[in-house]
Amino acid sequence: MRITAEQGDITEIQVDAIVNAANSSLLGGGGVDGAIHAAAGPRLLEACQELRRTTLPDGLGVGDAVATPGFDLPAAWVVHTVGPNRHRGETDPALLESCFTTSLGVAADAKSRTVAFPAVSAGVYGWEADDVARVAVDAVRAWDEENPAAVDEVRFVLFSARVLDAFAATLET
Template sequence: MRIEAVRGDITHEDVDAIVNAANSSLLGGGGVDGAIHRAAGPELLAECMELRRTELPDGLPVGGAVPTAGYRLRARWVIHTVGPNARRGQTDPDLLASCFTSCLVVATEVGAPHRRLPGRERRAYGWDVDEVARIAVGAVGAFGSRQENRDGVEVCGTDVREVGTTAVELVRFVLHDDRALEAFSRELG
């Protein structure tokens, strides 16, 4: 798996899937979440409302991930995940890592080998960008290693449920400012 970091607008990415730094309601918001909802069009909100009505009546839990169609986006899929909010005391790095890992598993389930992730909205969630970069790159790298070591249903203790059924070939962190790009680039070495 290749892992990259670039500065850009995730809503303009022409890929299999992009990741939405969503809130648990899945009904849009500010920042990346709002931009994705605006670019995808009202059909995305309608699908999210249906998910809330049926599968997720209490909302998407922190660290979880769920796919929707991309609608008017270039991306075929939007994978929504809810990050832990450090300003509300949710400071467990494993919860943040779970956001990235859960999205990768969903990407494999929907057959999206090329995906783009935002670097999380540190302003909205209160995380330090250097910590986010370390956790995100570590989680994605570990997932890639497990994926490469899996051959068949289970090898070396790695189950298909942990790495999905379709290999993820490229993960690109699409970052909105130079400070975030610097932090992610440093982690990627």
């Protein structure tokens, strides 16, 4: 698997699946979540509302993932995952790791060969960029070892230069 990091807008990336740093309601929010919902158009919200009506009446759990179509995005799929919120005491790195590994499994199940991730839980959820980068890169590498050839490429698409620097440094080790 090829793993890279770049600065950019995840809603414009040409990949099979993008990962959304969602909240448990799946009904949109701020940051990456809000940008993805805005770029995908109203059908994404309708698909998420249908998930809430049917298979996820209590919302999506921390570390879990679920896919919807990408609708108006360049990506065919949006894989929604809920990162741990340090401000709520969710400090276990295993929860953060699960966001990445579970999302890759969901993406692979959707036959996605290329996947783009944001820095799940960095920013408003209180995790330091260096910690997110380390957990994310380690999780992706370990998942690839257990699932060789399931996904060809993972791109970490990061909004700020500071977070990009953290991911780039981690990828070099």
